[in-house]
Structures are given as structure tokens and as C-alpha cells.
Amino acid sequence: xxxxxxxLKAKVMLWTDVSYHDMxxxxxxxxxxDLESALCSVFGVHLPEPKRGVLLEMxxxxxxxxxxxxxxxxxxxxxLSIIKSIHEANIETPLNNIEECFKYCKDLLLCHSVRRPPxxxxxxxxxxxxxxxxxxxxxxxxxxxxxxxxxxxxLKLDLSLTYSETPDQDEPTVEDSSAPDDENRMEKETEAxxxxxxxxxxxxxxxxxxxGATLGLKSELKALIEKEVREQMVLVSGQLDQRMKxxxxxxxxxxxxxxxxxxAKQ
Numbered sequence: 513x514x515x516x517x518x519x520l521k522a523k524v525m526l527w528t529d530v531s532y533h534d535m536x537x538x539x540x541x542x543x544x545x546d547l548e549s550a551l552c553s554v555f556g557v558h559l560p561e562p563k564r565g566v567l568l569e570m571x572x573x574x575x576x577x578x579x580x581x582x583x584x585x586x587x588x589x590x591x592l593s594i595i596k597s598i599h600e601a602n603i604e605t606p607l608n609n610i611e612e613c614f615k616y617c618k619d620l621l622l623c624h625s626v627r628r629p630p631x632x633x634x635x636x637x638x639x640x641x642x643x644x645x646x647x648x649x650x651x652x653x654x655x656x657x658x659x660x661x662x663x664x665x666x667l668k669l670d671l672s673l674t675y676s677e678t679p680d681q682d683e684p685t686v687e688d689s690s691a692p693d694d695e696n697r698m699e700k701e702t703e704a705x706x707x708x709x710x711x712x713x714x715x716x717x718x719x720x721x722x723x724g725a726t727l728g729l730k731s732e733l734k735a736l737i738e739k740e741v742r743e744q745m746v747l748v749s750g751q752l753d754q755r756m757k758x759x760x761x762x763x764x765x766x767x768x769x770x771x772x773x774x775x776a777k778q
């Protein structure tokens with residue numbers, strides 16, 4: 513579903529989030545606990561902590577912002593639904609979708625600032641839209657990663673290295689190849705020097721020497737592979753960091769650009 517289709521679908525469903533009767537109840541609540549209780553009932557927030565507290569705090573702060581701006585009941589209802597839609601778009605994936613969410617936010621605000629029935633309605637003026645955009649950026653977009661961390665399933669990379677070596681069957685093993693040589697050498701040494709000590713320790717040393725060299729090669733190979741893997745991970749991490757910086761820069765440029773003022777055609 514593209515951003516425009518999602519925005520139009522959200523526009524149709526906005527009025528089902530908070531009804532007029534719900535707004536009457538919300539406006540009566542003055543204390544924060546009573547307001548949280550009313551919003552919990554309206555939005556059906558049945559989540560374990562800390563998700564429940566974070567979500568209710570987001571809705572409570574939105575209501576308080578609307579009261580500071582002297583918004584009407586229908587404006588408060590629409591803004592609550594917009595915040596809810598942006599939050600759901602954010603947590604639908606653990607991946608970075610900040611650009612899509614911000615574009616989605618602007619599309620929703622445009623749907624509520626231009627009178628073009630049945631696709632949009634002018635609930636907010638251009639000044640109010642600019643004020644709402646700043647509020648969403650300061651209260652939600654700046655904490656975008658925290659909301660994603662709390663409400664989405666975390667993905668972890670478990671990297672494991674396995675080393676396996678299959679010796680060639682055509683080549684004789686160390687014990688098989690060294691056994692005849694050891695016997696011939698022992699016979700020659702016995703004939704040349706009968707007093708020479710040919711204990712089993714000498715045979716074991718001659719057998720273990722190639723195995724030690726093989727273990728040394730494996731250690732060097734393992735160290736080389738681990739070094740290459742670390743370098744690749746550092747490279748990829750640097751590329752991701754640079755991509756995040758570019759996105760943040762583009763985001764800041766988009767925030768600084770004024771929202772176009774659409775006037776209704778009579």
C-alpha cells in the first residue's frame with residue numbers, strides 16, 4: 513500500500529477512532545489520571561507496561577497540546593487519529609522507515625487542510641498545520657527510534673563461524689605414512705648404533721610434529737577469517753551510519769521547508 517492510498521484510507525477511518533460522545537467525555541477530564549483513563553477506554557489500550565504508559569502519555573500530551581492551541585473538538589479528534597495512524601505506520605516494521613512516516617504525516621495533514629470533498633476537508637488552517645507539524649516533530653519524530661524500540665520486535669544478528677576440514681582419501685594419514693618410515697629408520701639406527709635409545713617417546717614426537725603444524729595453520733586461517741569478517745562488519749556499519757546521517761539531513765531540510773498553502777477552490 514503506497515503512502516497516498518494509506519492516507520486516504522486513514523482519512524476515511526479517522527472519524528471512527530474518536531466519536532463526538534468520546535470527545536465530550538475527554539473534554540470533561542481535567543486531571544491527568546482521569547484523562548488517561550478516558551483515553552485508555554476510547555482507544556482500547558490493553559498493553560503491558562511499559563507500552564501502555566508510553567502510549568497513553570503520547571495521547572495525553574496530544575490532548576494537552578490541542579487545549580493549548582484552543583482546538584475544537586473535531587480538530588482534537590482528527591489530530592488524535594493522525595498521531596495514532598503515524599504511530600501505527602512507524603511500528604509496523606522494525607526497519608528504518610522515517611522518510612515514509614514523515615511523508616505519511618504530511619499527506620494526512622494536507623487531507624485535513626484542503627476542502628476537496630470527499631477526499632479532504634479543511635479542519636486546520638495553514639498556521640495550525642505548521643504548528644501541528646512542529647509539535648509532531650518535537651514530540652514524536654525526535655523520539656522515533658525509542659517508539660520503534662519499545663513497540664516492535666527486535667532483530668539480532670547472531671554470527672557464528674564453523675571450521676571444517678575433510679582430508680583427501682587418496683593421501684595416506686599421518687600414522688599410516690609415518691609408520692613404515694619409522695620402522696626402517698629404527699632398523700638402520702639399530703644396525704649403526706645398537707646403544708641408541710629408541711623409546712616410544714621418540715616415535716610419538718615424530719608423529720605429533722605434523723599435527724602441531726596443522727593446528728598452527730588452522731589457527732592462522734581462523735585468525736585471518738575473523739580479521740576479514742571484522743573489517744567487513746566495520747565497513748557495513750560505517751555505511752549504515754552514513755546513510756542514517758544522510759536521512760537525518762534530508763529530514764531536517766524537509767522540516768525547514770514550509771508546507772505549501774493550499775486554498776480551496778470555490
